Amino acid sequence: MNILVVGGGGREHAIIKKIRENRQVTSIWALPGNGGIAADAECVDIKATDIEGIVAFAASHRVDYAVVAPDDPLVLGCVDALEARGIPCFGPRANAAIIEGSKVFSKNLMKKYGIPTAAYEVFDELDAALAYLENAPVPTVVKADGLALGKGVIIAQTRQEARDAVISMMRDGKFGKSGSRVVIEEFLTGPEVSVLSFTDGKTVVPMVSSMDHKRVGEGDTGLNTGGMGTVAPNPYYTDAVAAECMERIFLPTVRAMAAEGRPFKGCLYFGLMLTPDGPRVIEYNCRFGDPETQVVLPLLESDLLTVMQAATEERLGEVEVKFRPGCAACVIMASGGYPEHYAKGYEISIPDDLDAQVYVAGAERRDGKLVTSGGRVLGVTAVRDTLREALDASYAAVRRISFRDAYYRRDIGARALRAKED
Ligand code: AMP
Ligand code: GLY
Numbered sequence: 001m002n003i004l005v006v007g008g009g010g011r012e013h014a015i016i017k018k019i020r021e022n023r024q025v026t027s028i029w030a031l032p033g034n035g036g037i038a039a040d041a042e043c044v045d046i047k048a049t050d051i052e053g054i055v056a057f058a059a060s061h062r063v064d065y066a067v068v069a070p071d072d073p074l075v076l077g078c079v080d081a082l083e084a085r086g087i088p089c090f091g092p093r094a095n096a097a098i099i100e101g102s103k104v105f106s107k108n109l110m111k112k113y114g115i116p117t118a119a120y121e122v123f124d125e126l127d128a129a130l131a132y133l134e135n136a137p138v139p140t141v142v143k144a145d146g147l148a149l150g151k152g153v154i155i156a157q158t159r160q161e162a163r164d165a166v167i168s169m170m171r172d173g174k175f176g177k178s179g180s181r182v183v184i185e186e187f188l189t190g191p192e193v194s195v196l197s198f199t200d201g202k203t204v205v206p207m208v209s210s211m212d213h214k215r216v217g218e219g220d221t222g223l224n225t226g227g228m229g230t231v232a233p234n235p236y237y238t239d240a241v242a243a244e245c246m247e248r249i250f251l252p253t254v255r256a257m258a259a260e261g262r263p264f265k266g267c268l269y270f271g272l273m274l275t276p277d278g279p280r281v282i283e284y285n286c287r288f289g290d291p292e293t294q295v296v297l298p299l300l301e302s303d304l305l306t307v308m309q310a311a312t313e314e315r316l317g318e319v320e321v322k323f324r325p326g327c328a329a330c331v332i333m334a335s336g337g338y339p340e341h342y343a344k345g346y347e348i349s350i351p352d353d354l355d356a357q358v359y360v361a362g363a364e365r366r367d368g369k370l371v372t373s374g375g376r377v378l379g380v381t382a383v384r385d386t387l388r389e390a391l392d393a394s395y396a397a398v399r400r401i402s403f404r405d406a407y408y409r410r411d412i413g414a415r416a417l418r419a420k421e422d
Contacts (some may be wrong), residue, residue: 001025002062003305004087005041006048006071010332010361010379011290015069016041017357018297018304027307031057036378037372048073054084054365055081063087067308071147074266074377075101090308092286093099096257097291100286102182103144105153112280113256115249117281120185126170129182132306133162139187144169146178151224152384190275191236191419192282194292197250197270198307200316201263203305205252206246208299208323209237209415210292216339225339226376229412230330231387232295235419236274245272245279253284265311294359294379295328329390330381332411333399335362336405338375346372346404356397357381372403387416 001024005016008030017040032056033043047071058066067089068078077094091097098105110117115242118141123129133140139221142165144152145189150232152175160182169179197206210232217223249270257264265369269292288296297304301322335342349369350358359381362374378401382393391413398408 001064001305003028004058004061004063004066005030005033005069005112006066006073008034008037008043009070009290010359010376011293012069012287013037013361014293014379014381015067015288015296015304017359018300019067022303022305029057029061029063034360034362035364035373036124036358039363042141043161049076051076051081052076053190054078054280057083058082058087059085060195064082065090065305065312067091069287069288071097071100071285073403075147079266080135086314087240088309088312090312091266092264092268096262096266097286098222099257099264099268099284101147102282103143104144104181106284107183107185109253109256109260113252113259115252115256118188120183122181123166123170124164124181124182129166129170129184130163132184133159133166134182136162137187138162141184141185141187142166142169143185144175144179145181145183146175148175148178151175152178153224187274188273188280188282190273193234193237193241193274194230194289195237195245195270195272195274196288196292196296197268198311198316198321199254199264199266199268200282200311200314201265202254202257202314202315203316203320204246204250204268205316206242206250207296207321208232208293209234209242210289212289212292213321213409213412217411219410220415223339225334227289227291228332228409229386230291230295231413231416232299232328232389233290234389235387235416241274241279245270245400249281265314267374272418290361292380293333294330296383296384298328299323299326309390327387327390328381328383329387329394329413330359330379331394331408332361332376332409333380333398333401333403333406335372335374335377338407342375343405344371344373348372348377348401348403350401354397354400356380356394358397358401387399387413387420391417
């Protein structure tokens with residue numbers, strides 16, 4: 001089988017490595033892939049947002065199955081366009097990807113179907129938003145409606161910060177069209193859990209839970225990033241919480257999307273907060289999380305491609321989706337200065353006898369060498385029986401990898417370890 005994977009980060013590298021385990025797979029194309037993915041797939045220089053280019057490539061090659069991993073091509077209708085050419089895909093169509101593409105859509109969906117989430121108001125007009133903020137409780141959370149590279153959420157500690165956030169989005173166009181509508185919502189507290197799930201539009205099968213570390217600095221300080229590390233499973237996500245989430249959140253969401261005529265097929269990501277009043281949805285993503293995928297897929301025992309195809313063919317209920325016991329930890333090695341300004345082009349040295357898996361996110365090949373080309377450069381994952389062992393193994397590998405100005409958090413998993421000891 002010939003597989004096409006759209007995307008080019010650490011998440012896609014993890015997906016590709018897992019898909020390669022299937023013996024029927026003969027070749028994998030990654031569009032665009034990256035310098036590290038090139039070791040596991042044939043990379044073709046077509047951008048993930050170039051839907052026409054992707055479809056033209058797929059139509060002129062014998063692609064048997066396509067996996068569209070990032071949010072923007074999904075929201076732009078990449079799956080619809082590939083399906084129109086007869087290519088079966090893993091990933092939602094545009095009318096379902098809107099669950100991530102528009103926060104207003106997802107908030108209204110949750111309200112309509114009674115799915116627990118933070119209370120909120122939607123604003124199209126700057127003056128109305130500012131008037132609302134006069135009396136809004138703080139902290140409060142301001143969210144741009146559309147995709148904003150993961151940066152469209154501002155936790156405002158004061159009314160002035162909230163006003164500044166609203167003005168920057170609605171008047172100054174900070175996120176372009178994505179910020180012309182905003183959601184202002186209740187500030188919630190509690191541990192966060194990421195749950196990725198497979199769904200075929202009817203059946204939903206949650207994967208092992210995980211915990212992301214979004215802030216750049218140790219102790220969860222500093223700017224938000226795409227994610228500095230992950231662990232799985234998430235110790236706060238007990239069996240009782242999982243059962244409650246299935247009944248009150250996962251199934252109701254999948255049924256709601258079907259009832260709206262927008263059946264969701266693919267990976268539906270639930271970003272949850274376990275508040276004192278129970279689990280609440282913080283966000284939905286229409287795709288695998290990054291870097292959650294780098295800890296979740298290494299724990300998947302079942303064949304990924306088989307499960308993906310079952311989701312596409314609406315027979316997810318017939319396949320086994322099994323995770324191995326044990327824990328996974330992923331530490332992200334980033335370019336110094338990320339998520340703000342950082343230099344690129346530094347040579348990366350990775351010993352070949354590492355006892356860990358290296359997923360490459362931001363690197364390219366230059367003169368036969370792997371050099372940095374992005375903010376998040378590598379995700380280093382280890383799987384062991386216990387979380388502590390997985391973390392130790394991941395950090396041991398990280399310390400043997402080098403590139404100039406490499407930065408990583410030294411406290412990935414610390415909160416999860418504390419939770420286990422509670
Ligand atoms: P997002 O960009 O949607 O992933 O949100 C970024 C982060 O903002 C989340 O991971 C949460 O930590 C935080 N956040 C979002 N919404 C809320 C909320 N209503 N209350 C508290 N924190 C929130
Ligand atoms: N790690 C969060 C996300 O993928 O959106």
